[in-house]
Amino acid sequence: MSTLERRTFLKTSAMAAATAAVSQRAGGAAAAPASDGIHWDKAPCRFCGTGCHVKVGVRDGKVVAIAGHPDAEVNKGLLCVKGYHVGGILYGEDRLKHPMLRRNGVLERISWDEAIDIAARKIMEAPERFAIYGSGQWTIPEGYAAQKLIKGGLSNNHIEPNARLCMASAVTGFISTYGVDEPAGCYDDLDACDVLILWGNNMSEMHPVLFSRFYDRKSRGEKITLIDLGTRRTRTTEFADHYMEFRPQSDLAIANCIAQQLIERDAWDKEFVEKHCAFRADADLTKPDLMGVAIDFENYKQRVAEYTPEKVSEISGLPVEQLRLLGDLFADPKVKITSTWCMGMNQHTRATAINRLVHGIHLLSGKFGSPGNAPTSLTGQPSACGTAREVGTLCHALPGGRLVAKPEHREQCEKHWNLPAGRINATPGHHTVLMWEKFCTPTAEGGDIRTILVQVTNPGQSLPNLHKLFRAKKGLDDKFLIVSDVYPTATTELADLVLPAALWVEKNGVFGNSERRTQQWFKQVEPPGEAREDVWMTIAIARRLYDLGHPGMKDKDGNFIFRFTDDAGNEVPVWEYDRFHEINVDRALYDDYRPLTFLKHKHLAPYDVLKEHTGLRWPVVEQSDGSFRETRFRFSEFDDPFVKKGNGIEFYHSTTNDGRAQIWFCPYEAHPEEPDEEFPFWLCTGRVLEHWHTGTMTMRVPQLRGAVPNNYVEIHPDDAREAGIGNGDKVVLATRRGELELSAWINGRGRPPRGSLFVPFFDQIRQINLLTLDAHCPISKEPDYKKCAARIRKA
Amino acid sequence: MPINGLMVTLSSDSALASDACERIARRPELERGERQDRWLPVVADTAGDGHAREVHGWLESLHGVDQVDVILVGFDEPNS
Amino acid sequence: MSGVSRRDMFRVLLGRGREEVPQAPPAAPVASSGGDELALILDRFCLAWQGSFCSVCSERCPEPGAIVVEQGKPRVDPGKCTGCRVCHDVCPAPRNAVFLVARKARGGMIGKTVDETRPEEPDHE
Numbered sequence A: 001m002s003t004l005e006r007r008t009f010l011k012t013s014a015m016a017a018a019t020a021a022v023s024q025r026a027g028g029a030a031a032a033p034a035s036d037g038i039h040w041d042k043a044p045c046r047f048c049g050t051g052c053h054v055k056v057g058v059r060d061g062k063v064v065a066i067a068g069h070p071d072a073e074v075n076k077g078l079l080c081v082k083g084y085h086v087g088g089i090l091y092g093e094d095r096l097k098h099p100m101l102r103r104n105g106v107l108e109r110i111s112w113d114e115a116i117d118i119a120a121r122k123i124m125e126a127p128e129r130f131a132i133y134g135s136g137q138w139t140i141p142e143g144y145a146a147q148k149l150i151k152g153g154l155s156n157n158h159i160e161p162n163a164r165l166c167m168a169s170a171v172t173g174f175i176s177t178y179g180v181d182e183p184a185g186c187y188d189d190l191d192a193c194d195v196l197i198l199w200g201n202n203m204s205e206m207h208p209v210l211f212s213r214f215y216d217r218k219s220r221g222e223k224i225t226l227i228d229l230g231t232r233r234t235r236t237t238e239f240a241d242h243y244m245e246f247r248p249q250s251d252l253a254i255a256n257c258i259a260q261q262l263i264e265r266d267a268w269d270k271e272f273v274e275k276h277c278a279f280r281a282d283a284d285l286t287k288p289d290l291m292g293v294a295i296d297f298e299n300y301k302q303r304v305a306e307y308t309p310e311k312v313s314e315i316s317g318l319p320v321e322q323l324r325l326l327g328d329l330f331a332d333p334k335v336k337i338t339s340t341w342c343m344g345m346n347q348h349t350r351a352t353a354i355n356r357l358v359h360g361i362h363l364l365s366g367k368f369g370s371p372g373n374a375p376t377s378l379t380g381q382p383s384a385c386g387t388a389r390e391v392g393t394l395c396h397a398l399p400g401g402r403l404v405a406k407p408e409h410r411e412q413c414e415k416h417w418n419l420p421a422g423r424i425n426a427t428p429g430h431h432t433v434l435m436w437e438k439f440c441t442p443t444a445e446g447g448d449i450r451t452i453l454v455q456v457t458n459p460g461q462s463l464p465n466l467h468k469l470f471r472a473k474k475g476l477d478d479k480f481l482i483v484s485d486v487y488p489t490a491t492t493e494l495a496d497l498v499l500p501a502a503l504w505v506e507k508n509g510v511f512g513n514s515e516r517r518t519q520q521w522f523k524q525v526e527p528p529g530e531a532r533e534d535v536w537m538t539i540a541i542a543r544r545l546y547d548l549g550h551p552g553m554k555d556k557d558g559n560f561i562f563r564f565t566d567d568a569g570n571e572v573p574v575w576e577y578d579r580f581h582e583i584n585v586d587r588a589l590y591d592d593y594r595p596l597t598f599l600k601h602k603h604l605a606p607y608d609v610l611k612e613h614t615g616l617r618w619p620v621v622e623q624s625d626g627s628f629r630e631t632r633f634r635f636s637e638f639d640d641p642f643v644k645k646g647n648g649i650e651f652y653h654s655t656t657n658d659g660r661a662q663i664w665f666c667p668y669e670a671h672p673e674e675p676d677e678e679f680p681f682w683l684c685t686g687r688v689l690e691h692w693h694t695g696t697m698t699m700r701v702p703q704l705r706g707a708v709p710n711n712y713v714e715i716h717p718d719d720a721r722e723a724g725i726g727n728g729d730k731v732v733l734a735t736r737r738g739e740l741e742l743s744a745w746i747n748g749r750g751r752p753p754r755g756s757l758f759v760p761f762f763d764q765i766r767q768i769n770l771l772t773l774d775a776h777c778p779i780s781k782e783p784d785y786k787k788c789a790a791r792i793r794k795a
Numbered sequence B: 001m002p003i004n005g006l007m008v009t010l011s012s013d014s015a016l017a018s019d020a021c022e023r024i025a026r027r028p029e030l031e032r033g034e035r036q037d038r039w040l041p042v043v044a045d046t047a048g049d050g051h052a053r054e055v056h057g058w059l060e061s062l063h064g065v066d067q068v069d070v071i072l073v074g075f076d077e078p079n080s
Numbered sequence C: 001m002s003g004v005s006r007r008d009m010f011r012v013l014l015g016r017g018r019e020e021v022p023q024a025p026p027a028a029p030v031a032s033s034g035g036d037e038l039a040l041i042l043d044r045f046c047l048a049w050q051g052s053f054c055s056v057c058s059e060r061c062p063e064p065g066a067i068v069v070e071q072g073k074p075r076v077d078p079g080k081c082t083g084c085r086v087c088h089d090v091c092p093a094p095r096n097a098v099f100l101v102a103r104k105a106r107g108g109m110i111g112k113t114v115d116e117t118r119p120e121e122p123d124h125e
């Protein structure tokens, strides 16, 4: 930087400091945003499932400024460090700008026409062996288009989002409890609860703005209690009133212990349970399934009886007093309790079980359905709810909470899409782990997935046990990997065809956050080079398949399945990129999708209504005056219009069709890879505040990269001393699946107890997922990234 | 050549305050930010020691100025 | 509903949230001037002081105890800070919250030196 630039910079900083001081002094009145040619629009933050809304400032075709959206209910103007820099993700130097094809091992630039043609021909060779792998970063229209292409067009169900690695267990938890996915409560519970229990949930690091929102109440002098139930000390622990450190996997026993105490003290909410609940358990523990079998209260009581505080103290390592404290809180009818969780409960070999149990203790204690009383899962991805779960981009699902296995659901979609009856395949496709395993297995040995199209995610870094599930693809010549992304990633390293994608405000989009809030934005800047919208790629590939004669690309009337018309009713060939922007394809897809959300009462707001808001929480229901009203508390008569008057609470999608939710019993079971002599440590992985997911975006923002440039392993000082490891020393971390050299961090940001290690997963150079375990929950098929056995030594 | 970010507290007498603002605007080494209520952010880009003192003294001497707070002192110049 | 008024929510940030953040690369690091400087954290720019979370400066400061963190909020201990600038270079706040100021009065400075202004208290109101 030249002296002159430095000087200008200094002056700007000085003015900013002085202006900030002045604003503060002037009573916090808003400093009017500088109007020097900046055009402001809105968008949800690109990163986490909190779903903060930002104002995006554009000048000369570039995002030049970001501000927290002051009117957004989620964040009220606040952002976390990532959000403040979200515009920077567009401008990394190595953005992918041209389609590329691997020839003789090298990626070479090709034209879009060629790229789309190659992709379509690969699919055409074996449509039933084609798979799509996306994520909760897909916008709703993108996920919907991919879903329609593969299930409605190719009669193939091999489509998965990386949400399988993230939220699948929350889904199975919700469905087996309430019969329908997604939280009943919302973030307003955090404004109203007396006690917040974080179940293995480091909220200040992962959902920081949400945590600020909760903790701000404390700064205002409200009496609220924060309980951090965790397996290591984190940033969040600093703020907790009670830190309860449990042995990994024993959360199952702790939840059962709360139920045991409620029953033993006769403090369960009999009225609530008698009116609204039923009891359930797995029929056969060795083969647990989604629905289980009904049991009666006596049976339930008998089964939880053994989980006394004394016994659970032995299993979990929590002192009996702490277990009793949890019992006291749930037993007190006056205390409003909100539970939140994220990957700690979802990435678990008994993930569905622990999800059910936490719902269960809220139901059993009646801490449900009023503001401040809620069991709420948080999502890691910006549209895990909106796209993966609601659009149902999973191998067993159809849009709007439907299942491929249900004939009436297939029929509804076929009808909606105007497809011939029987077009949609009734057999679920491969779930994520299986899909990649099959892709990495030679065809001759049963590897029945041949071509995968990856959009908006980075499985080459985020899958567990990467050697087996990703890298083994290398050398399998008949396997073809198509990757649409914005930067080179661990996934593009093995890609055969690379498609450069538009990112965030370079395209239109709609996301759905953790609290059922659907948020819309418009394209605000041009993508770089030849980068294009993912939704266009999907439609263009479909059109090429149509031209090649794939019969599935036609509906019942012989029309192309992605037929869009302009206001005059003329078909617009949006697959030709220069015609793509003639109409708002996002809007057309969203409008087409919206009626499918009504079946399970997940009514999304119309596009035009969304446009005017910083998001609305479904069900969004039309009022007699034509306005649209969102719903904050589902299943509660006072707020949810679908509850019959007089019922108070009604689970109107009950699995037992009687308006009841299920209180499950699931036992504590040991982890399949507990530490032993050879591998004496627990290894846990996760995120850091500054980086999001695999870091492909945040590592391109200099401030974020500078803040946390590489990953590391957190270790207890005593363990370090015994192994002769000093702070910052290079160490070799090994599991049964591989080893990795990292530097040690003692007394760092997180502080694992003795016998535990923690490594963040964002680092592309030191990929911890080479070491993680692919053992998964038998019901949700979600792997456990949080626990496996490891050993460590000085390098 | 230091750069100073200042918060100038203006007089509650609005005529005096406006007069002070105008006078500040006329000095080339001073850059005004957006006034909010009684407070005005100002950046002073001065040539050196004597000059800075003079500016500070002058600001404080204005009738429409009640107080001058130094918010930020920039010293990243290799030589000042 | 919650009894929490909209207006109170994120009280700490009112005003600040509306401030736009330039999406620009950070300033290039400047070489340390060797001991005659001291880091100063401006609370109004610091994420940790402004209701968000951050701990990068204290994590990366090479001088044990030079940045003290209480309730998640950092401040510099002038007795221990060596002026090495690491904290300034790694600070990810939208506007760098770490300023390096002279320990001794230097020509042209308006106001007082840090030794005179008790820098251990970030200059909040």
Ligand code: SF4
Residues within 6 Å of the ligand: A045, A046, A047, A048, A049, A050, A051, A052, A075, A078, A079, A080, A081, A082, A083, A084, A206, A207, A208, A209, A210
């Ligand atoms: S990353 Fe999450 S918490 Fe941070 S600003 Fe974005 S949405 Fe909000």
Ligand code: SF4
Residues within 6 Å of the ligand: C038, C039, C060, C061, C062, C063, C066, C067, C076, C080, C081, C082, C083, C084, C085, C086, C087, C088
């Ligand atoms: S200047 Fe160096 S020693 Fe001083 S606080 Fe910053 S990092 Fe620590």
Ligand code: SF4
Residues within 6 Å of the ligand: C041, C045, C046, C047, C048, C049, C054, C055, C056, C057, C058, C074, C087, C090, C091, C092, C093, C096, C097, C098
């Ligand atoms: S690095 Fe910057 S923003 Fe973060 S705590 Fe330190 S001064 Fe504050």
